[in-house]
Amino acid sequence: MEVLSASNKPLLAQSLSSTQRGIEREALRIEQDGSLATDPHPQALGKALTHPYITTDFSESLLEFITPVTQGIDPLMEKLADIHRFTLSKLNQQALWPLSMPCVVRGDNNIVLADYGQSNIGKMKHVYRRGLSQRYGSMMQVISGVHYNISFSQEFWKLYQQQLGDKQELQDFISQQYMGLIRNFYRYGWFIAYAYGASPALCGSFVKGMQTSLDFQPCGKGSLYLPFATSLRLSDLGYTSDQQRELAINYNSVECYVDSVRKAVKLESEEFSKLGVKVGDEYQQLNSHVLQIENELYAPIRAKRVAKEDETPSQALARGGIEYIEIRALDVNPFSSLGIEAEQIEVIDQFLLWCLMTPSPELSQDELNLCRENFNHIAVEGRDPKLEISIQGETHKVSQWLERIFSECKTISQQLELTQTTTALQHLQDQLDSDQSFSARLLKELLDKQQDNSKFGLDLSRLYREQLRTEALSIWTPEQFELARFQSEEAQLAIENQDQLDFDHFLEQYFVNAAQY
Template sequence: MFSEIGQLIFDNEAVAKTSDFTMGLEIEMQRVDENGNFSQEPYPAAAGNEQTNPWITNDFLETMSEVVTPPAAHALDAMHYLFSINNALRSALSPGELLWPLSMPPRLPKDKSAIPLAKMGPEKEAYLKEWVKRHGFSAGTPCGAHINLSIDPHVFELVLDQMGDQFKSKVELQNYLYAKVAQGFLRYRWVITYLFGASPIAEANYFKSGEGPKKPIRSIRQSSHGFGNPFTGDYTNVQRYVDRIEKGVADGKLISDYEFHGAVRFKGNSHLKELPKTGINYLELRMLDLDPSSSVGIRTNTLRFIRLLASYFIMSPALNPDEVQKVIARSDKMNEAVSEEHPNDVSKYQANARAFLQSLEMYANRIQLGPEYQEELQDLQDRVENPLTTPSAKLLTHIKDGSLTDYALNRAKRYQQSALQSIRPFKGFENHAKLSANDLKHELFKGSWEPDKDKDQA
């Protein structure tokens, strides 16, 4: 079950460190009015300056609000931050404004120019205009939940201490382990799409007439109908990842390296070319639809599952470098097939998903994870056996006249009312150009809650 590194970690009773990932969250949601139309209100002033506030900002559209949490040591800590900042955003909204809880946007106006692109400075605005020219307006509007994961430093220290002869430096080890984890997530992305896909239909005017799926599917956003550029990355190692993106820019397939929005991104240096030398600091996972059953778009149990997957990938044998591209290409095809299945149908890869979750359960048992992980795995195994229990299938029961607008608005209003009843909503963003993570923690919680010591991610 374990690789050489995994066995070393296991033998030194350091397995817990492989699940102690520092985790940061980025959750996008569209601002809408009470009728389910894109909001015409300006960026909420009480949320601070959209160009300088790192915790509440915009992405693609002025109406696409993005809540960003500081890195936290545990899933619950990350969720504490997320709920508090999400509440701060909600309390800053204009009367009648709501946050749309679905990944796919509300109905689009026929005149797309009525919705302004994000005002994030001349350089970013020029990039967005070029992006729309290349890909169309609709493709930039889906929202998602992004997870930033960084490996506990103790893992690097242990491996370097015991296997230093196999790695020239800590940076080389970092790049190796992060690439290995990224390959694992890409290899089993289709499982995540099946278990958490929640974008079965698109609202009016998203697709041009005659385009798009003819029936509900598991996840429009995770399919080829969803967000962005079809450009594929090379995850064999960090240098090939960088070379592939730079070639895409040189060939005109990418506007800039920023445009690469693969399901996983290597993060660590703002200058992509320097990444192999300075090292990956964390992974950005971009493969989750918003969970509309949560006011903040994601659940704690989902974060625990992602942590479990990352730990499993660290401990398991790596792919042969010569096989990486082929395996990921096959997995991309599996993801496309799963994403386009009808949500009520048993997946054609049910047996594969069952076997993978059983392997995860054996791993969780062997490393003696707590009951919360066992319960989550049992719930996910139920989803594999009964597709009607998946998020996308549950959404089908709320479709009226080909739309989820009524469901989304009911949820949005309930979540907004709950947030406005908060005992002490945070009002501090409008008075601060840029709060540090420590200042934010102090201002948000005033000593009522103390997360584990924050760790830097970038």
């Protein structure tokens, strides 16, 4: 772990106050009985293609709330709360499902693919989702999560570069350091799944007909659980792909990463080619590659840069290097009406800072595969006191790894005099030591009352619906949300009116441009 110089500590601590953050929270719309909503995306929420804060993910019922990039955790959480408050005010009797694993879904056919209008880009987004449905099934795609975006300030990076005595161009240094953080997240990111995993149980219908070696146990009227599971969402039951396991994604530099991703998106899949691409007049998927587009690459963490129009994510990275990182390993927190709490962000920020400041040697494909196995072990049996995992040749019990991570994270926060962060870390450690993690609390609730996921989730959804609907907006006004709705409608119409190519030629041109360096 990097030892911070005395002269840099106060300045580094001050620079962290300028950290930029964003949250993307997914939530299924549900009816009063807890079943999945099957109606179109509500008109009162604007157009999902162009609205800045309220969109859809895989299906019409899977909402995604996107905060603007924000400094400060409290303002960030207030913006997220306002998006929830406004949305629920427009949902009539519907509510938001508060768990990662889906609610009552009556099969793939009851999941309506997201519709983004008649523009070429809207059609492409729709066909991409149809491809996901064909490849993995729609049930797998309505698992919900929280994505957390973070970018340390330029001032922080200048100070940290000075701390390390590095002389390269600042953006090259930033990209190099972010890639080191990403490699360490693969090694240690299971910590997030252990601490904040909240999906130890699921509806039995989710695995009906699925071959699994997991020893599920029944609970309530139809739920299944694993006694030591933390996050079934992050396990092999979640959105993973056997074909993607063969992709040799390289995280040792931005250049290696971009090159390996571009090679991956060109790989043809014998399995997916059997589905057909365009059958009759209707596209079943964008192409028959292992990845239709780069977004299909499953990862618990991603290197990101805001892309220009018509740029792919890898082209944006190749152009300007890493601008921020996206953490994708967070379950929806069922004990929060917003799916995430401010204290979680305090801990995650410090954990990421520790990943940054901890030595991060290059990651071989064998080690990467081992890291993925660790994630899966933690997801399905992480709370087993006997569980051991191996990291960089060291095998220890999970409790020993946790003790080390907490100790070193607290050392950094204490050196930087981040009192609130130190408190948050200690609170989480106390919770985990007493088996009060989200997954343990949720499972205890189910087993003590012998109730299933559906009732537990439905009761919480009603509670949060009433709570949020009675709260006043604190950052925006209703008029500002109405303006955003109107502008989203105008923006989608403008996109549709400016299309000049038919969809076939648009798609052809897209992939020609995507292949360019």
